[in-house]
Amino acid sequence: xxxxxxxxxxxxxxxxxxxxxxxxxxxxxxxxxxxxxxxxxxxxxxxxxxxxxxxxxxxxxxxxxxxxxxxxxxxxxxxxxxxxxxxxxxxxxxxxxxxxxxxxxxxxxxxxxxxxxxxxxxxxxxxxxxxxxxxxxxxxxxxxxxxxxxxxxxxxxxxx
Amino acid sequence: xxxxxxxxxxxxxxxxxxxxxxxxxxxxxxxxxxxxxxxxxxxxxxxxxxxxxxxxxxxxxxxxxxxxxxxxxxxxxxxxxxxxxxxxxxxxxxxxxxxxxxxxxxxxxxxxxxxxxxxxxxxxxxxxxxxxxxxxxxxxxxxxxxxxxxxxxxxxxxxxxxxxxxxxxxxxxxxxxxxxxxxxxxxxxxxxxxxxxxxxxxxxxxxxxxxxxxxxxxxxxxxxxxxxxxxxxxxxxxxxxxxxxxxxxxxxxxxxxxxxxxxxxxxxxxxxxxxxxxxxxxxxxxxxxxxxxxxxxxxxxxxxxxxxxxxxxxxxxxxxxxxxxxxxxxxxxxxxxxxxxxxxxxxxxxxxxxxxxxxxxxxxxxxxxxxxxxxxxxxxxxxxxxxxxxxxxxxxxxxxxxxxxxxxxxxxxxxxxxxxxxxxxxxxxxxxxxxxxxxxxxxxxxxxxxxxxxxxxxxxxxxxxxxxxxxxxxxxxxxxxxxxxxxxxxxxxxxxxxxxxxxxxxxxxxxxxxxxxxxxxxxxxxxxxxxxxxxxxxxxxxxxxxxxxxxxxxxxxxxxxxxxxxxxxxxxxxxxxxxxxxxxxx
Ligand SMILES: Cc1cc2nc3c(=O)[nH]c(=O)nc-3n(C[C@H](O)[C@H](O)[C@H](O)COP(=O)(O)O)c2cc1C
Ligand code: SF4
Numbered sequence: 202x203x204x205x206x207x208x209x210x211x212x213x214x215x216x217x218x219x220x221x222x223x224x225x226x227x228x229x230x231x232x233x234x235x236x237x238x239x240x241x242x243x244x245x246x247x248x249x250x251x252x253x254x255x256x257x258x259x260x261x262x263x264x265x266x267x268x269x270x271x272x273x274x275x276x277x278x279x280x281x282x283x284x285x286x287x288x289x290x291x292x293x294x295x296x297x298x299x300x301x302x303x304x305x306x307x308x309x310x311x312x313x314x315x316x317x318x319x320x321x322x323x324x325x326x327x328x329x330x331x332x333x334x335x336x337x338x339x340x341x342x343x344x345x346x347x348x349x350x351x352x353x354x355x356x357x358x359x360x361x
Numbered sequence: 362x363x364x365x366x367x368x369x370x371x372x373x374x375x376x377x378x379x380x381x382x383x384x385x386x387x388x389x390x391x392x393x394x395x396x397x398x399x400x401x402x403x404x405x406x407x408x409x410x411x412x413x414x415x416x417x418x419x420x421x422x423x424x425x426x427x428x429x430x431x432x433x434x435x436x437x438x439x440x441x442x443x444x445x446x447x448x449x450x451x452x453x454x455x456x457x458x459x460x461x462x463x464x465x466x467x468x469x470x471x472x473x474x475x476x477x478x479x480x481x482x483x484x485x486x487x488x489x490x491x492x493x494x495x496x497x498x499x500x501x502x503x504x505x506x507x508x509x510x511x512x513x514x515x516x517x518x519x520x521x522x523x524x525x526x527x528x529x530x531x532x533x534x535x536x537x538x539x540x541x542x543x544x545x546x547x548x549x550x551x552x553x554x555x556x557x558x559x560x561x562x563x564x565x566x567x568x569x570x571x572x573x574x575x576x577x578x579x580x581x582x583x584x585x586x587x588x589x590x591x592x593x594x595x596x597x598x599x600x601x602x603x604x605x606x607x608x609x610x611x612x613x614x615x616x617x618x619x620x621x622x623x624x625x626x627x628x629x630x631x632x633x634x635x636x637x638x639x640x641x642x643x644x645x646x647x648x649x650x651x652x653x654x655x656x657x658x659x660x661x662x663x664x665x666x667x668x669x670x671x672x673x674x675x676x677x678x679x680x681x682x683x684x685x686x687x688x689x690x691x692x693x694x695x696x697x698x699x700x701x702x703x704x705x706x707x708x709x710x711x712x713x714x715x716x717x718x719x720x721x722x723x724x725x726x727x728x729x730x731x732x733x734x735x736x737x738x739x740x741x742x743x744x745x746x747x748x749x750x751x752x753x754x755x756x757x758x759x760x761x762x763x764x765x766x767x768x769x770x771x772x773x774x775x776x777x778x779x780x781x782x783x784x785x786x787x788x789x790x791x792x793x794x795x796x797x798x799x800x801x802x803x804x805x806x807x808x809x810x811x812x813x814x815x816x817x818x819x820x821x822x823x824x825x826x827x828x829x830x831x832x833x834x835x836x837x838x839x840x841x842x843x844x845x846x847x848x849x850x851x852x853x854x855x856x857x858x859x860x861x862x863x864x865x866x867x868x869x870x871x872x873x874x875x876x877x878x879x880x881x882x883x884x885x886x887x888x889x890x891x892x893x894x895x896x897x898x899x900x901x902x903x904x905x906x907x908x909x910x911x912x913x914x915x916x917x918x919x920x921x922x923x924x925x926x927x928x929x930x931x932x933x934x935x936x937x938x939x940x941x942x943x944x945x946x947x
Contacts (some may be wrong), residue, residue, distance in 0.1 A: 221630075222616075222656055226678020232620050232659055252677075266680040266837075267661025268925070269620065283581030284923050286777060286827050287739040287813050297923045309925060323664065323831060324582040326398035326622055328739035328811075329429030329746050331518040337622070342397030 203274065204238045212237055213245055217252045227253050227263050231270060239275030276311045276318035278356045280304075281335040284321045289334040292345065296332050297321075299346040303353045317356055365526045365647050367516055368639055376518030380478075382438040385418040386462055388773050390434045390506060392425035392592040393585060393624055394747070398425075400433040406455040407435070414459065424593020426506025428493060429746040433473055434506075438460065442479025445469045446488060470642065493744055493763045498725060498751045501709035505593035509626045513635040516596040522641060524712035525600050529649040537608035537715060538564065544719035545731030546711075550576055550667075550704030550775050551779070551808045551884070553730075553797045558702060562691035563609040566699030571611040574676070574695065574702045575602055577618045577625065578660065580665030581780030582831065584811035586735045587705035589747045591618070591625035594709075595632035599655060601708035603646065604715055606653040609701060613654045617672055620659040630657055664835035668883045669702040670694075671837065682839040683883035706735050706810070727753030730796040730899055734810055740777075741816035743768045750795065757791040760814060771816035774915075775824065775899065779808025781831045782888040784895035785821065804895045820917035821900035822907050826854045828892040836885060843886025846877040850893060858918045859905065860911040867897065867904065 204212050216237040217230050230249045235241055241264055250257045264270050282288075282297050300319060304312050311318045325333045330342025336352055344352075379386050387407060391400045404422060409417050426434055431448035438444045439462065447458060447469070454472065461467040469482065477488040499505070508515035516522070528537050542557025563571060575598060579587040590598055590932075602614045618626050633655050636642040644652045658676045660666045666681035673695045675681040694700020710732060714722045723731050730752040736759065739745045743765030750759065760766065760773065767773050776786040778900055784805030786793075793803050800807050815824060833847035850873055855867050874890030881887045897904060906912045913919075 222658065224656060224658060224676070226676075227890065228661060228675060228678040229659065230678075232661065236620075249575055263678065266682075267663055269662040270946055282923075284827075284925070285831070286781075287583045287867070289827055290740045290813070290815055290819060290824075291380070294921050294923060298921065321923065323580065323662075324585075325393075325397075326579075326585045326588050327393040327429075328583050328737060328813075329394045331739060331745075332399040333397055336620075339395035339401075340393060342394070351671075 208240060209238070209244055210248070213248050215249065225253075227255060228267070231260070231264055231332050235270060240271045240273060242272070273311070274315065276315045278317040278337055279320060279335075280317055280353070280356075281320045281322045281325065282322070283325045283331070283333050285324045285328070287328045291331045293332040294322050295346055296334065296344055296349050300334075300353060303350060318351075363639065365522065367436055367524070368514075372514040372517035375514050379419070379515075380438060380442070382441040384813050385416070385440070386438045387418055387420045388423045388436050388506075388509070389420065390425055390432055391422040391624070392589060393622070394425055394429040395432045395434065396624065398432040398449075402452050403433045403435065403455065404448050406452045407459070408773070410455050410459045411463075414464065416459070416463065418463065421509040422511070423507065423509055424505045425589050427502065427747045428474075428491075428744065430744045434474075438830055439463055439466065443476040443482060444478050445476045445482070445485075446474045447472050448474035448924045459535060465468070493746065493748065493765070494761050496754065496758060497749050499749045500713050500722075500725075500733050501590060501597060501706055501735055502593070502747070502749045503713070504597065504769060505589065508594065508789060510595055513596060513632065513639065513641075516594065520716065521596055521712070522600055524715035525603055525607075525641070526647060528604050528715050529647060529651060532715075534564070534608045534610060540607070540719045541711065542719075543712060544710075544714045544722040545726070545729065546707065546714060546722065547729075547731070547797065549706035549735070549810065550702075551806065553807070555705065555826065556707055559691075559703070560605060560609050563611065563699055563701040566691050568610060568699055569612045569690060570698050571609065572695045572698060572700040573602060573605050573609065573611045573614045574669075574672060575614060575616045575705055575708055576667060576669070576672060577616060577705045578664075578672065579705075579809065580619065580664035580667050580835070581811050583739050583777070583813045584737045584780060584809040586607050586737050586747055588618075588622055588625040589737075590705050590709050590735075591616075595625075595629045596636070597709045597712060598705055599632055599636055599642075600712035602655060602757065603642065603653050604711045605701070605703065605708060607651050611653070611701065613656070614903070615656055615658045615676055615695075617658050617660060617666075617676060618761050620661060626657065626659070633657065663837065664831075665837040665883070665885050668885065669761055671883070672702060673700065680837070682837045683885075685882060698762050725751050726749045727794065727796055729798060734795050736810045736812055738764045738812050738814065740770065740814040741767050741819075741861055742814040752885070753794050753796060755791065755794050756786075756795065759795070759812065762789065764814070767814065767816045769816075771818065773814065774817045774819050775815045775821055776805075777813040777815070777824070777828070778811065779806035780811055781835075782806075782830045782884065782891050783811075784891055785825060785828075785899055786895070787899035804898055806926070818917070820913050820915035820920070821896055821903045822854065822913070823858055823915075823917045823920050825892050825896040826851075826858050826922075829854050830922075832885070832892070834925055836889070840880070840882040840886060842877045842880035843882070843889055846873045846881075846886065847889055850890065854893065855922075857907050858913075860907060860913075860919065862908040864908070870897075883890045
């Protein structure tokens, strides 16, 4: 998803001007940009402000509020784990620990080589299949440490 | 412009053809519960197996039949009825099913879960006799798992848009509101406010423009029923929304969904596109005088965005922080215009109520709780799933009969209902009836319809800590009783879990909780003490053991805690022992 820095401006402009729903707002613009390039660089904030004819402060206020926005370059792969009550009851804690040890990180965040990022999600929407993880937006239910290890292995060997 | 009757004739014909099985019809559930268990791969496997064998068959992706534990669920009509349901199908099963059941008509055998329609199949139960189906009464979910959400004709072929057609041509807007009011329908978004009355507020407001917002934020962990409706049968919601628009004189509707849930989003967008295409949306719907538009609006990750005034801020593109009321949305809502907000489930009842009449609906359910409850059962339960049951049945029936009880021979310990702001109920609440008032009396709410079941291995205090962490993480921060109160509550309960609680902690929690309830701007802060209040009421000894004896009866505490980075300002030092905060609220 990484966009060469020379193209960022045109990609952002394109994302801003081709939004899929008729009502265009600061929030819809930021979502569209992050969908396209995986994060919100400073240019995204500035260009959204001029596109929406509002201030950088206002845009930054929105961007910093919603927890899905990120401001650093995206990692190659995104692993989301649910920390909600249902998944916790069914063993999410062990799964999270396993992922962290495989990625070599503690808590949320990127691996140092930005190969993968771990994000906690409050609910991935498939509670009947808990514990649930999502790897590059692909839901996997009823996971355990072993299965998660296999999936992470695939990531590092670029099989997914 | 094609008239509705022309569309209906075409749709009925198509539905009859599909069910005849002249061309084998394969339906595969690809709602989120299906996808999480590998349904995408199963669909691909069926498609490739069929084409490589040169078989003529229709493969449709459908929504969720509700028995999520049976996913991936495939059902096949081969050469006419019966329709046979195959549960937990894996990619490896596909060649066998295609060559055996589909090509050679061999008996479905051990692969199948049930059949429906046509002649009985030896050794296989009829779908309706399965306990988890028998106790259900499916209204909003009537089509879920049966029709392809991406095909508007399948919806029309099952009676879809007939309610709208009836409303537009045989009823005045006032009659529609009267019907909804008399049905006894109450909001399913949490507050259980009478829907007809709410619609009436909007009628009396000046317009155009006026807006109807459909709330599918559904941030409650443990609930996916709103998303389930959008994924399984988005037209039911659209029809309900258009009816609401007609009844209230609104000009535009928004379906508000959290970004990232691609299934519900894409299926809703596609349904809207198809509805425009055949004249069910846009100018002069079906040739009537009524015009209405619907648009999907996406929000970022924010639980409070589901609160009705925060939702409007989010559609306007701002931070989803609640507004103060008054003015109420019916007077000044989205962009300052009169607005009505309803939950997905609430609106999804409207088509059937209009079609079948208020009397029919009000005969289902008990007391002031009419109709059905749409439940998401999850946690330590044998058959987790998405179930629609008549109001008034007992929690025991839901847990033991529909859900198959707690697995692995374990005992039930607690139930968590109505989302994180709801309540924690002890195991002896099994005889409570599913009734808005009775639930509230018991200290819980029906809320969004999520029921999380926890077994004896669960520590009530640690479980509650998870709920409090969620509420703290999601506080929007606009008002201090909630922003600081949630943080203090989390502090208290965390140190209780670490056996470092202090004698006056319970009292302090109570005091913070009271302040939150009295001083918070929106329901998040006002109800934010609910998890602790109800857990304290249900499990006082367990709290006492943690506090006084340094003991966790379930053997869980102190547990490993995984919470998002910004759960608290100091979350980076999460495992560092914290200096207790002194709170003096007198
Ligand atoms: C913090 C908070 C979160 C909420 N989240 C939702 C939600 O996700 N979905 C929903 O329908 N209602 C939610 N509500 C309730 C709405 O404010 C509103 O009452 C509801 O959408 C009205 O619809 P109804 O009349 O059909 O129940 C929430 C309320 C609060 C206070
Ligand atoms: S009560 Fe909480 S969520 Fe609601 S407005 Fe106040 S801070 Fe925000």
